[in-house]
Amino acid sequence: MSVYESYVSCANPSRLMTRLCRHWGYKLTVELSESCGSVEFPAGRCKFIVEQGLLQVSLEMPEDNQVRMQQVVAEHLQRMAGEETLTIEWRASLE
Template identity: 30%
Template sequence: MDASTFFTTPNAERYLGSLCKHFGHKVPVTHQPSFGRIELPFGQCVLCADGNGLLLTVEAPDRPQLDQTAEVISSHLDRFAFRENPDLTWTVANGTKA
């Protein structure tokens, strides 16, 4: 299963880097300019930054793990981007809200 959200921000690349650096101390992470992948034990997150913002896509084998992955990523982004107060709405691939 997968779900995605978009955070409109001029600081997308910085937040992508902060998330990858933070999680890189704990789990496998891939970080390249404008792209990152965080592999949590219960799911993974792919991050893509551009001039408009940050696209986050989480993947997991089932709905509880998908929700957990989205929550972990969201809570960390909330901390890193607290000045911008991200209000993320995750949409599951079938169109429902996570």
Template identity: 30%
Template sequence: MPKTIGRVETANSSKYLQQLCKHFAHKITVEHDTHSGRAEFSLGTATLKADDDVLTVEFDLNSAEDTAMAHRVIDSHLEKFAFREQITGLDWSTPAAG
């Protein structure tokens, strides 16, 4: 299963995790607390983690072709919630398969 991981440094990681999860829960299955979350998208499962100063999203994708869409979904919503910090998205990486 292809994977993509995004990170952004922010003191508001827990706040943004909760906002993202609450927003996505209107349309998809989501479980979350103040420091972790899981969202079941049609293109795969996103696992969110909030540390003191970093928000991390790990996306297990159904297909590598969905990578760009996964990035857009998370980044576009985070940009709206984090506008005061001028965060425009996560720093994404794709781990080597194996």
């Protein structure tokens, strides 16, 4: 499994994480608290940590699924952000 991260600057990271976790919660296993969340996908996991003005997104997947899942997560984050334009840049984690 490889891990990629993105630090997404946004006006309300907690709201963004909550909206996305609830959206995926209809079909996937989701854990959600005030400051963190996670979504279990068939091939891996996406974790969220709320920081001041940032949403840390960590995607743990097999390498062959990474690119597609990065696109899926980025598209869903942008959709949940509404009018706010997000910059989502993935980089390999040092873990």
